[in-house]
Amino acid sequence: MEFRLSAEQELFKRMIREYCEKNVEPRSREMDDKEDGIPDEIIKGLADLGVFGIVIPEKYGGSAPEGEEMAYANIAVQELGRAEMSMALPVYTLLCLGWGFLIAKYGTEQLKEEVLPRVAAGEYFTGIATTEPGGGSDIANIQTSGVYKDGKFIVNGEKVYISGVLEAIEQREGGHITLIRTDPGAGHRGFTFIFIPAKLPGISYSVYEDIGRMALSTGGLAYKDVEVPEHYVLGEVNRGFYLNMEGFNLARILVSAACVGMAEKALEISRDYVKQRVLFGRPLAKFEGISFEIADDHAKLEQVKLYLQYTAWAADTIYKEPGFITQRELSRMVSICKMIAPKLGAEIAQRCMTHLGAFSYTKECSLGRGLRGILSYVVGAEGGYHIQKLIIAREFIGDEAVPYR
């Protein structure tokens, strides 16, 4: 049993931290205020460090630590969560990593050659477009259709609450892996997972006004007779549902990592503050009402962090040792992380704000950005809080706890 990071992982972590302390943290407020995306030079700097290439084999321009991709991605995204607490940058990055990993695993050779080197270089965004106006949690009910004709799928439908719409179309370039219904009568066995470059003719978009993570856009995508070449299909036609679940496992691990990173930084901000802020003649840290709260949160966060590391290891191990556990078993572990990390992170950010007092309610302080950003992952985004409970109940209790059966 080995719990510590390897020397290489420690070094990679420190390289990202050093980069972020110098280049990301000082600009985190500006990024949130400007609402104009993540500066190119930050994406480029992280790409130069190999962050976007963590999941991409050397052959396609990446530097994947084969068999440890998720362990490294977990480390990187936690660091980004610490540095950019609104979570725009960590989420932008984790979408590229989680869904980029799926492309590296299941994409056609042509798709991999076309997209992956550009993802690794930080020029190209890859995200996920599953949710529809009718909902996102009930994935088996997705309506967007894809009709095969002459080597292409003709896609029609609408996707909503999609991260990275502007990034994929205007600010940079990119696309979203999208779940489409290709065999209408076959239930969840009639879906295909397909990558759709966001600039294909027939795609229009809208942008929503979010309350947090302001440097990353959220919006809707409408597909009107969009012709998507069949080499963009991931895995097999009509087997997309399972791949989508597999991709969610990867992305949810990394969402949890972003939340853990943010919460860890919030606690450190609070810790440093209560040691030097003097009230009634003694540092705030001397009051148990404060120090015990911080101790509680630290303890809970450490548990999640360790369980997350374990889950990332399990995700890597599935690919190294097929049959080690099933994707469904992994999804139980992943949902434990995704259920706890965002909610705990939001609670920690809020409690830390009470330690810092009125200053924390100003934009000068990063805690408010952290709270606004992380709420996105409590309410939804890669599966909301209650859906994680449903998955855990389904896997632990059994079908008796499943509302859709």
Added chain:
Amino acid sequence: MNIIVCMKQVIDLEQIRIKPKTREPVIEGLPFLFGDFEKCALEEAVRIKEKHGGKVTALAVGSPKLRDTIKEALAIGADEAIILIEPIFQDSDAMGSARVIAKAIEKVGEYDLILLGDSSADEYSGEIPPRIAELLDLPQVGFVREIEVMTDNDQMTDTKKVRVVRDMEDALEVVEMALPAVVGVTSELNTPRLAPLSAILKASRKPLNEWGPDDIGATADELGPKALVVEVLSNLAPIQDRKGINYQDVEEGVAEVVKALQQEGVLTQ
């Protein structure tokens, strides 16, 4: 151009805590890093290699943690590393360490330039560069903020040279020196690069040699506790005392602060 970069791992200074009552630093269990000066020395060596060719060897004396710490040097661009991690090496003072480093350099044999941080980030005594230069009988310059490899080699003797700029605080001194030589650098020299993931993963595949006393021909009399020439009397944080006086007006405040510092004897009249 073959360059040996001597590097010292130091505890992460930002994580040191001071015991409020005794002013003793708490250093147990802290992670090890290379200091900024060392990183600048390595960065310069790698840049020189990238421009003029040759080989960069990282050399370090310290605890077994060096097996991990040294990977950063290999990831940044050293071709090979030599670490000396046996306990006898660690119980040395600056004189003993300089002796170990000089003997290791002699064993490496082929080198044109020895680069190192002018002082270490932890003890900052600045003794190592002149001591190893003396032991190896080489020219040495410290406080170097610029290094230029001179390509107009003296045809007659084929001597390689570098031109370095030395920081004298009030002035800059330009020195040309024949190689081989020892150069101690400061952090003005360059901005060290960060190692990308691909280089980190490849670092483990580069040669990492561990040398003991026998490898460098050192005896117990020359090293460790028996060879100490420096005695550490005290290692405590400075006394901090807050008076808690606030001045609202800047103009008035500055004058008051100066007066207060004069009364404390910190400033002279």
